[in-house]
Amino acid sequence: MIEFSNVSKRYPTGHEALSRVNLNVGEDEMVFLTGHSGAGKSTLMKLIMLMERPSAGQVVIGGRNLNRMRAGQIPLHRRQVGVVFQNHQLLFDRNVFENVALPLRIAGYGSREIARRVRAALDKVSLLDREKVNPITLSGGEQQRVGIARAVVNKPPLLLADEPTGNLDPELSAEIMKLFRQFNEVGVTILIASHDVELIRAMDCRVLSLSQGQLVYDGFLV
Amino acid sequence: MSKDPQSLRGAVQAKTKFRDKFTAWQLHHRQSARESLGRILQSPLASLMTCLVVAIALALPTTLLVALNNLQILGDSWDANPKISVFINVRAREEAVRQLQKDLQAFAEINDVEYISPEQALQEFQAMSGFGEILGFLDENPLPPTLVVTPVSSIVEPASLKTLAMKIGEKPIVDTVDLDMDWVRRLQELMVLGRKIVTALAGLLSLGVLLSLGNTIRLAIESRKEEIIITKLVGGSNGFVRRPFLYSGAWYGFLGGVVACILVFAGFSSIKGTVANLAAAYQSQFFLQGLGFSGNLGLLAVSTILGLMGAWLAVGRHLSEIEPR
Structure with missing residues (x-):
């Protein structure tokens, strides 16, 4: 599902965020990406989202070579990748329902189908009774769950999560992780960037570790 | 050719998918x-x-243009058929004049x-000028026989009228040929000048509309950056x-156009009585x-298109700058 071959990313400032990274994440896998801040986690995520282009090497997602993707094809690619952000990135000018419905509206679903899918996603994150409220009134954990519902409402084969539990207490974090595991069990490939070692250890998943832009560890924590 | 049910299904699927996308x-x-109109009304x-x-x-x-059109109508009605007055020598015999007419x-x-x-x-002069009694004191009629020539309608330019007048003037019994063209020519030239000025003005003001709407849309884009x-x-x-x-740009243009129509209508209505x-x-x-x-419709169309173009300018310049980082 995710293939990096010899991928380097050098920013115009000269900073090399990733250098010659090789990795392969198969379908149905759930993988953690760790490393100190500045190790290149975000850059790796951005390359998958096509928010950045690699300076060298190839990124292939779901069999599609991103290097060959033209600007016009980027939106279609992003619809295949669900993203959960650390700061939720919710819109406070509309209610929970509309926040979750955004990817479906973009993809052009009819309103009945949108209602069905949004409710299913909200049900999944146990927020069905909150669809009419403004997300600003929700707690941090609830906002994050709205963000997750939005990321999965379009049923993407790949889900990225950038520090999804960064601002949450351990109990809420565990709850969020349980959700990710459930999605993984129905076949969604999941890549979670996190530096919460305790949490990662508890989840018992494959771990990719970055340090100064290089992949320094790939395997299960022992 | 055998019908492959698999490929048939594929075709149907592609078709419905296209229809879905279109819908x-x-x-x-x-x-x-609807949403952009809602935001405007908010x-x-x-x-x-x-x-x-x-x-x-x-x-x-628009007002200036309509005023010019009115002037044109006025000018045309006065000058639909320019006439040439040919004054014949007073000593010419009537048969000679009749022959010239032929x-x-x-x-x-x-x-x-x-x-x-x-x-x-x-008789006409007495009736119209009010000098009737004074004219009665004259021993003989001082007025010459006159031929009033109406050129064919295709001849309207001052130059060809002048040529015609000169041709008539060459006839032996003709005294003078009067072609009072000057005011017509001046009016026409003023009209051309007026039209040019109004066109330039309209161009400049349209540019202003374009830029000001572009700016409004730019601010809207700025305020919805996160979204x-x-x-x-x-x-x-x-x-x-x-x-x-x-759509916001088009709405602003359209609504502005509606107000413009009302302004023009109100302006002309207020002076209609006086002009009559x-x-x-x-x-x-x-x-x-x-x-x-059709004028109102045209104004609305122009204003809507201007709004759309203004929005397009702003969107083209600013939207591509907003990319997730």
Whole structure:
């Protein structure tokens, strides 16, 4: 599902965020990406989202070579990748329902189908009774769950999560992780960037570790 | 050829998918149109200001243009058929004048030749000038026989009229040929100049509308930056992001156009009575023409297109700068 071959990313400032990274994440896998801040986690995520282009090497997602993707094809690619952000990135000018419905509206679903899918996603994150409220009134954990519902409402084969539990207490974090595991069990490939070692250890998943832009560890924590 | 059910299904699927996409596209257009109108109406005062800027900038050249059109109508009615007065030598015999009338009638450039005898001319002059009694004291009629020549309608330019007048002037019994063209020519040239000025003015003011609406849309884009970034992150195409802003521009243009139509209508209505009185005082059938149905429609179309173009300018410049980082 995710293939990096010899991928380097050098920013115009000269900073090399990733250098010659090789990795392969198969379908149905759930993988953690760790490393100190500045190790290149975000850059790796951005390359998958096509928010950045690699300076060298190839990124292939779901069999599609991103290097060959033209600007016009980027939106279609992003619809295949669900993203959960650390700061939720919710819109406070509309209610929970509309926040979750955004990817479906973009993809052009009819309103009945949108209602069905949004409710299913909200049900999944146990927020069905909150669809009419403004997300600003929700707690941090609830906002994050709205963000997750939005990321999965379009049923993407790949889900990225950038520090999804960064601002949450351990109990809420565990709850969020349980959700990710459930999605993984129905076949969604999941890549979670996190530096919460305790949490990662508890989840018992494959771990990719970055340090100064290089992949320094790939395997299960022992 | 055998029918492969697999490929048939594929074709049907592709077709429905296209139809779905088209329906979704239509749906988003409707949503964008409704939503952007809703946003405009949400802040009525600020929106009214924007619409007024558009309206005033468009009403000004429109009013001038309509005024020019009215002048043109007035000029045309006075000068639909320019006439040439041919004054014959007083000593010419009537048969000679009649012969000349026939000769002139044969000219290809001439439509009609009317003969006004000295007696007829005197009667008309007495009736119209109010000098009737004084004229009675004269021993003999001082007025010459006159031929009033109406050229064919295709001859309107001053130059060809002048040529014709000169040709007539060469006839032996003709004394003078009077072609009072100067005021017609001046009016025509003034009209051309007026049109040029109004066109330049309209161009400048349209540019103003374009820029001011572009600025309004730029601010709207700026204030919805976060939404644009998130939309792009979850796979919104540039077209999807652009659409509501283009509709906003079109709405501002359209609403500004409506206000402009009202302004022009109000302006002309307020002077219509005065103009009618003035025309009546000059025994003229002239009445002031407003913008008319097609004029109003044209103004609305122009204003809407200007709004759309202004939005397009802003969107093209600023939307591509907003990318998720």
